[in-house]
Amino acid sequence: MIRVDNVRFGYGNAALVLDGVSLSVAPGEMVALVGPSGCGKSTLLRLVAGLEVPSAGSVTRGEGAETGFVFQSPALLPWKKVRANVALPLELAGKPDTAAVQACLDAAGIGDLGDRYPASLSGGQAMRVSIARALVTAPDILLFDEPFAALDEIIRFHLNDLILGLKVSRKFASLFVTHSLYEAAYLADRILVMGKGRFLGQVVPGIDPALGPKDRRAAPELAAAVSAMQGWLEEAVA
Numbered sequence: 597m598i599r600v601d602n603v604r605f606g607y608g609n610a611a612l613v614l615d616g617v618s619l620s621v622a623p624g625e626m627v628a629l630v631g632p633s634g635c636g637k638s639t640l641l642r643l644v645a646g647l648e649v650p651s652a653g654s655v656t657r658g659e660g661a662e663t664g665f666v667f668q669s670p671a672l673l674p675w676k677k678v679r680a681n682v683a684l685p686l687e688l689a690g691k692p693d694t695a696a697v698q699a700c701l702d703a704a705g706i707g708d709l710g711d712r713y714p715a716s717l718s719g720g721q722a723m724r725v726s727i728a729r730a731l732v733t734a735p736d737i738l739l740f741d742e743p744f745a746a747l748d749e750i751i752r753f754h755l756n757d758l759i760l761g762l763k764v765s766r767k768f769a770s771l772f773v774t775h776s777l778y779e780a781a782y783l784a785d786r787i788l789v790m791g792k793g794r795f796l797g798q799v800v801p802g803i804d805p806a807l808g809p810k811d812r813r814a815a816p817e818l819a820a821a822v823s824a825m826q827g828w829l830e831e832a833v834a
């Protein structure tokens with residue numbers, strides 16, 4: 597669904613931010629990107645979204661693939677009710693669909709908040725609205741850029757489980773940028789560890805998908821995946 601082939605990219609005449617990066621994401625697969633601040637994770641997402649163009653190499657998405665974005669800031673329009681915020685991508689595409697909006701509110705666990713204004717929501721609820729808005733066009737690809745970094749840990753755990761459920765029910769392919777090695781191990785099928793402008797290595801947690809949240813968080817595979825990521829990152833700074 598996503599293929600990045602030997603991409604090089606720099607902003608303007610500045611030094612290269614990405615220097616020969618390749619990755620692929622299969623339909624329904626979630627790949628996490630972790631790495632130190634400034635290594636180029638967000639830039640890579642922008643290239644995959646088509647917001648930037650590589651100076652060498654190529655980025656391809658599945659033919660006709662619909663792409664959605666979830667950022668750290670929910671960026672809701674304060675003068676519109678929750679329902680209207682979620683409906684916005686469909687309105688902009690000229691394809692209003694009230695049932696799809698309600699289905700996405702339900703899927704995000706906020707089926708009863710459609711008539712509220714953003715100012716009345718908690719941070720976790722606002723993020724759920726942002727997720728519902730990203731789902732409303734039934735995307736084949738979802739790009740997450742540190743979506744839960746500003747939220748407290750318990751809310752973050754709930755949202756992690758929401759994403760795991762949606763990944764199965766909505767079947768999108770996704771790239772998930774996070775600073776949390778633990779979150780990456782909990783969510784992703786595969787984790788790509790980045791150093792400055794390039795990949796250092798890959799970690800496959802292999803946690804049994806049948807495990808419930810409590811057992812998943814306690815799984816030895818999760819701890820092993822975090823430790824493997826730490827290994828790659830420490831080697832890079834050594």
Ligand SMILES: Nc1ncnc2c1ncn2[C@@H]1O[C@H](COP(=O)(O)OP(=O)(O)OP(=O)(O)O)[C@@H](O)[C@H]1O
Pocket residue numbers: 607610613631632633634635636637638639640
């Ligand atoms: N619009 C821009 N113009 C010029 N340089 C930029 C721009 N955006 C990012 N950069 C630079 O590109 C490099 C990579 O930035 P990027 O935001 O992709 O890193 P990141 O890994 O996502 O960082 P963080 O984890 O802190 O969000 C940094 O040196 C940054 O200063």
